[in-house]
Amino acid sequence: MADPVLPSSGALSPLGLDAVRLAPGFWGDRVALNREVTIAHCLDWMEREGWIGNFRGALPRRGREFSDSEIYKLLEAMAWADHPGFAELAQTVVQAQEGDGYLNTRWSGSRYVDLEWGHELYCYGHLIQAGVARLRAHGEDAFTEAVRKAADHVCRRFTDTTETCGHPELEMALVELYRATGAERYLELARRLLERRGLPALGPIPFGAAYFQDDLPVRQATALRGHAVRALYLACGAVDVAVESGDEELLKAVESQWERTVARRTHLTGGMGSRHADEAFGEDFELPPDRAYAETCAGIASIMLSHRLLLATGDVRYAELAERTLYNVLATGVALDGRSFFYSNPLQVRVPAQPSQEINLGHSGGLRSPWFAVSCCPSNIARTFASLGSYLAAADPSGLRIHHHTPAVIEGAGLRVAVETGYPWSGGVAVRMLADGHGRLSLRVPAWAEGATLGYGPAAPPQGPDAPAQGAGASPQGAHAATDVAARTRVVREATPGYAAVEGEWREGDVVVLDLPMAPRWTFPDRRVDALRGSAAVERGPLVYCAESAAGEPSLTDLSARLTPPAERTGPSGVVELEIEAELTLSDTAGWPYTSRPETAGRPDTSRLETPPASGTRLRLVPYHRWGNAGPAAMRVWLPAAD
Ligand SMILES: [Zn+2]
Numbered sequence: 001m002a003d004p005v006l007p008s009s010g011a012l013s014p015l016g017l018d019a020v021r022l023a024p025g026f027w028g029d030r031v032a033l034n035r036e037v038t039i040a041h042c043l044d045w046m047e048r049e050g051w052i053g054n055f056r057g058a059l060p061r062r063g064r065e066f067s068d069s070e071i072y073k074l075l076e077a078m079a080w081a082d083h084p085g086f087a088e089l090a091q092t093v094v095q096a097q098e099g100d101g102y103l104n105t106r107w108s109g110s111r112y113v114d115l116e117w118g119h120e121l122y123c124y125g126h127l128i129q130a131g132v133a134r135l136r137a138h139g140e141d142a143f144t145e146a147v148r149k150a151a152d153h154v155c156r157r158f159t160d161t162t163e164t165c166g167h168p169e170l171e172m173a174l175v176e177l178y179r180a181t182g183a184e185r186y187l188e189l190a191r192r193l194l195e196r197r198g199l200p201a202l203g204p205i206p207f208g209a210a211y212f213q214d215d216l217p218v219r220q221a222t223a224l225r226g227h228a229v230r231a232l233y234l235a236c237g238a239v240d241v242a243v244e245s246g247d248e249e250l251l252k253a254v255e256s257q258w259e260r261t262v263a264r265r266t267h268l269t270g271g272m273g274s275r276h277a278d279e280a281f282g283e284d285f286e287l288p289p290d291r292a293y294a295e296t297c298a299g300i301a302s303i304m305l306s307h308r309l310l311l312a313t314g315d316v317r318y319a320e321l322a323e324r325t326l327y328n329v330l331a332t333g334v335a336l337d338g339r340s341f342f343y344s345n346p347l348q349v350r351v352p353a354q355p356s357q358e359i360n361l362g363h364s365g366g367l368r369s370p371w372f373a374v375s376c377c378p379s380n381i382a383r384t385f386a387s388l389g390s391y392l393a394a395a396d397p398s399g400l401r402i403h404h405h406t407p408a409v410i411e412g413a414g415l416r417v418a419v420e421t422g423y424p425w426s427g428g429v430a431v432r433m434l435a436d437g438h439g440r441l442s443l444r445v446p447a448w449a450e451g452a453t454l455g456y457g458p459a460a461p462p463q464g465p466d467a468p469a470q471g472a473g474a475s476p477q478g479a480h481a482a483t484d485v486a487a488r489t490r491v492v493r494e495a496t497p498g499y500a501a502v503e504g505e506w507r508e509g510d511v512v513v514l515d516l517p518m519a520p521r522w523t524f525p526d527r528r529v530d531a532l533r534g535s536a537a538v539e540r541g542p543l544v545y546c547a548e549s550a551a552g553e554p555s556l557t558d559l560s561a562r563l564t565p566p567a568e569r570t571g572p573s574g575v576v577e578l579e580i581e582a583e584l585t586l587s588d589t590a591g592w593p594y595t596s597r598p599e600t601a602g603r604p605d606t607s608r609l610e611t612p613p614a615s616g617t618r619l620r621l622v623p624y625h626r627w628g629n630a631g632p633a634a635m636r637v638w639l640p641a642a643d
Pocket residue numbers: 295296297298343375376377378380
């Protein structure tokens with residue numbers, strides 16, 4: 001089966017990428033754009049920057065010490081997308097491999113001398129994930145053979161040592177290679193790498209051992225900490241090892257780390273990471289909107305972790321966070337044309353960025369860049385979109401479970417269905433049976449969707465008197481719905497957040513309709529998030545909204561928003577924009593931004609206004625993932641609330 005994550009056990013089973021065919025729609029369009037544009041874009045830039053040339057032995061070597069990993073992530077994307085460029089790029093990589101399996105264009109000749117920063121094992125991790133993708137999507141070839149040879153080299157070199165890599169990633173890759181090949185040595189090395197981390201296994205660095213999660217063993221941690229991508233990749237590996245080893249204690253440890261991290265260290269968008277200096281999680285409730293780091297890769301890694309925990313436990317909360325992060329980090333990370341990317345995803349940008357040089361070395365400032373000096377995010381985006389189908393649905397012991405609603409044909413657990421929906425712009429989701437079948441169909445009802453309904457029955461009048469009965473699912477509200485559906489009349493019932501299920505004998509043409517209320521809603525932060533106190537944000541469905549202001553438009557620096565229901569405006573492409581009432585002011589700078597007179601604190605100094613307050617101004621809000629597509633702009637998600 002072709003799928004990036006195939007655990008041997010768990011509450012849910014992946015369906016495989018072949019079983020989820022995306023149709024035009026929010027995600028289908030982006031997956032197609034990725035295949036047609038983004039993959040080639042990444043390939044061009046890697047060639048142009050000399051990172052592919054490194055495998056041909058070009059001198060001097062170019063790019064950072066981990067640039068090999070970008071080629072591997074692109075190969076993974078190409079393997080899942082069945083991209084015609086795979087064979088040539090794979091061949092370029094393979095011919096750089098040394099006789100004993102060693103493969104790295106930076107450290108060849110001085111192997112493993114800097115495990116803290118060298119990223120050699122990290123690069124093998126991405127190489128192995130690309131190899132697993134090729135193996136599952138295509139089968140054995142010269143590339144997969146080279147990948148196994150590299151993995152065997154790593155096993156020989158690292159199984160019986162106390163060393164590990166400064167950047168986790170190899171752990172989950174080795175478990176997946178074990179799953180794909182059955183070779184126990186890969187699982188064993190993954191387990192050992194995981195257990196030796198935090199003993200500690202690495203030398204001291206200025207950021208401290210927590211930066212690379214070497215401050216304490218993974219089982220003892222209570223929250224994700226340090227470099228966000230490292231922490232999340234390590235947690236992915238821990239779930240994989242736990243699942244394959246039947247290690248309940250380890251799985252529970254990661255679940256509680258996830259829980260605490262989501263409760264205290266996650267931005268509204270699902271973004272993770274608050275500190276720029278070390279790309280790290282902050283302390284609990286350290287979630288400043290303008291200093292949010294929220295690297296695109298951390299969002300992807302969070303989706304990967306939630307996916308693994310969802311498969312292991314079936315707990316809907318993991319699908320909830322994945323959806324939030326898919327729509328508000330992954331979708332934000334790439335421009336609508338598929339050719340430029342955000343590295344960090346702050347929730348406020350105070351000043352429109354200067355259209356920068358082509359390579360945005362600083363990878364910040366609110367403008368998507370076609371490439372970066374550290375270009376981990378574009379290729380990560382490419383491989384995630386290329387395998388996006390694997391996140392959308394799964395099989396449980398009773399039938400088919402759909403986590404994310406987007407137009408697609410899905411086949412699994414004995415059912416074959418077409419999902420038709422304008423989600424996330426509209427809340428109606430129709431799931432049509434494409435064939436007769438038997439089993440339970442479960443549709444996720446998001447936590448915000450209070451008042452959702454589920455309707456089911458035949459699309460057309462019944463064809464005969466002996467039409468089979470359908471029962472309602474697990475929801476208590478469903479009890480009455482088991483009323484005589486033998487007549488095959490349509491039934492509509494309440495659908496509470498979680499999974500709404502319908503089961504029974506299905507006939508081709510039967511339709512289940514989930515109706516999710518999509519009214520925009522104001523969202524308020526926990527009072528302990530100091531940086532957000534007094535602010536509110538607007539969400540609609542799974543989307544976070546933001547105000548956006550280009551150069552020359554009114555500044556968003558000094559505004560107060562009225563918390564009345566936002567008005568909706570649907571554009572020609574179906575995109576829903578919102579409008580709220582706000583007061584925008586433009587204060588002159590006072591001599592001192594603090595006061596001992598509380599009655600004036602937080603209010604514009606009217607004696608210093610450059611323009612009179614624009615009271616009752618309509619402020620346009622756009623989906624956060626679309627911001628910055630029309631050029632440099634200021635932006636903010638959290639809006640100071642008027643009294
Ligand atoms: Zn990145």
